[in-house]
Amino acid sequence: MKKILLCFGTRPEAIKMAAICMALKQRQLPYKLCVTAQHRHMLDQVLEFFDLIPDFDLNCMQPNQSLSQLSSRILSEMDKIFEKERFDLVLVHGDTTTSTMVALAAFHCGIQVAHVEAGLRTYNKRSPFPEELNRQITGRISDFHFAPTEKAKQNLLNEYVQASQILVTGNTVIDALFYTLNKIDNGYTNGFIENLAKKIDFSKKIVLVTGHRRESFGAGFENVCEAILEISKKHDVEIVYPVHLNPNVQNVVYEKLSNIKNIHLIAPLDYPSFVWLMRKSNLIISDSGGIQEEAPSLNIPVLVTRETTERDEGIQARCSILVGTDPNRIIEETRKVLNNSDAVNCMNNPYGDGFAAINIVEFIQNNSI
Ligand code: UD1
Ligand code: UDP
Numbered sequence: 001m002k003k004i005l006l007c008f009g010t011r012p013e014a015i016k017m018a019a020i021c022m023a024l025k026q027r028q029l030p031y032k033l034c035v036t037a038q039h040r041h042m043l044d045q046v047l048e049f050f051d052l053i054p055d056f057d058l059n060c061m062q063p064n065q066s067l068s069q070l071s072s073r074i075l076s077e078m079d080k081i082f083e084k085e086r087f088d089l090v091l092v093h094g095d096t097t098t099s100t101m102v103a104l105a106a107f108h109c110g111i112q113v114a115h116v117e118a119g120l121r122t123y124n125k126r127s128p129f130p131e132e133l134n135r136q137i138t139g140r141i142s143d144f145h146f147a148p149t150e151k152a153k154q155n156l157l158n159e160y161v162q163a164s165q166i167l168v169t170g171n172t173v174i175d176a177l178f179y180t181l182n183k184i185d186n187g188y189t190n191g192f193i194e195n196l197a198k199k200i201d202f203s204k205k206i207v208l209v210t211g212h213r214r215e216s217f218g219a220g221f222e223n224v225c226e227a228i229l230e231i232s233k234k235h236d237v238e239i240v241y242p243v244h245l246n247p248n249v250q251n252v253v254y255e256k257l258s259n260i261k262n263i264h265l266i267a268p269l270d271y272p273s274f275v276w277l278m279r280k281s282n283l284i285i286s287d288s289g290g291i292q293e294e295a296p297s298l299n300i301p302v303l304v305t306r307e308t309t310e311r312d313e314g315i316q317a318r319c320s321i322l323v324g325t326d327p328n329r330i331i332e333e334t335r336k337v338l339n340n341s342d343a344v345n346c347m348n349n350p351y352g353d354g355f356a357a358i359n360i361v362e363f364i365q366n367n368s369i
Pocket of ligand 2: 012291
């Protein structure tokens with residue numbers, strides 16, 4: 001068996017790669033874990049819940065970090081890891097600065113790269129920014145591509161990736177979600193959940209909000225906040241908004257939405273509390289990639305506050321609606337969903353069935369890579 005390194009740096013990568021760590025452990029396959037800590041607190045929340053202890057922690061995050069400075073820190077730190085210990089295969093995830101820089105550093109050292117959640121595309125390099133280009137670059141570097149859907153596989157085939165290098169696996173976030181739901185159903189609770197249960201009036205409809213995309217900083221975020229404010233006035237709902245720690249998000253959201261009775265601005269939740277809250281929600285308004293994938297399994301509609309999405313399967317299946325950041329559109333679609341439970345109707349989750357991580361691990365075993 002070859003020496004495998006898993007590497008990630010942000011909250012969503014950690015959630016999605018945790019499923020692979022659990023599958024490797026289940027099969028008793030050795031691996032090492034490296035975190036860049038592109039995120040610190042939001043990453044540590046995930047490591048703790050899934051009981052993951054990194055072998056290497058690059059501790060890269062700096063307040064309000066620039067993409068280029070972060071990239072250079074990751075590249076130079078990964079070089080040191082690869083000098084210290086020889087790996088045959090590095091698994092990276094998705095479209096973050098971490099995944100692309102780790103893939104590039106591995107390529108420079110002649111190490112094979114496997115890309116988890118490969119092949120998602122908008123073909124608009126400014127949206128999502130910088131993720132679309134990150135994903136394309138990581139795809140060019142990678143030797144193996146774990147595509148969550150057939151559509152993602154087709155994108156890779158169109159880019160002349162060999163079919164034998166691609167496996168359609170489903171998205172590992174569904175594995176993580178099912179694992180977490182199972183824990184909650186078996187009595188798991190924590191301080192966040194207990195606080196939410198006290199603070200939020202769950203007899204009312206719950207609107208859950210998140211947002212963090214760079215292409216929406218400035219006017220886009222202000223517009224979404226304007227819409228949320230209007231929704232809080234028009235509807236007898238509880239709005240719960242765990243605010244992302246990026247200062248470009250925090251500054252606008254706390255300035256525009258503080259001190260409103262039915263808007264609860266809270267710190268980012270750890271994964272089990274967020275899953276607990278998603279399940280209690282009637283509507284989610286979000287620009288998150290992971291939430292677009294998770295919500296169909298809970299049959300919760302998502303209004304996607306982005307101009308483009310690389311997760312078109314959910315839109316086509318009527319699990320989510322792409323609304324952009326125009327406040328009028330967000331307000332109108334919210335009205336429709338709150339007044340009509342059939343406005344969005346997702347029968348099957350197009351993103352996976354909970355077996356993605358095992359599919360990935362079996363591919364690695366069977367291809368002795
Ligand atoms: C990053 C990813 C994005 C992903 C998102 C998930 C890139 C370019 N962006 O965006 O693809 O969808 O994570 O959330 O890779 N911060 C903290 N503590 C934390 C996390 C963030 O204080 O635990 C603050 C810091 O000031 C940090 C800033 O947020 O500098 C931005 O973090 P960064 O990872 O660069 O960008 P995100 O917007 O989080
Ligand atoms: N999430 C979480 N706590 C929160 C908000 C989101 O654990 O307060 C989870 C969510 O369930 C999903 C992931 O974080 O699995 C999405 O992360 P994010 O929106 O930051 O990134 P993206 O998916 O857009 O890359």
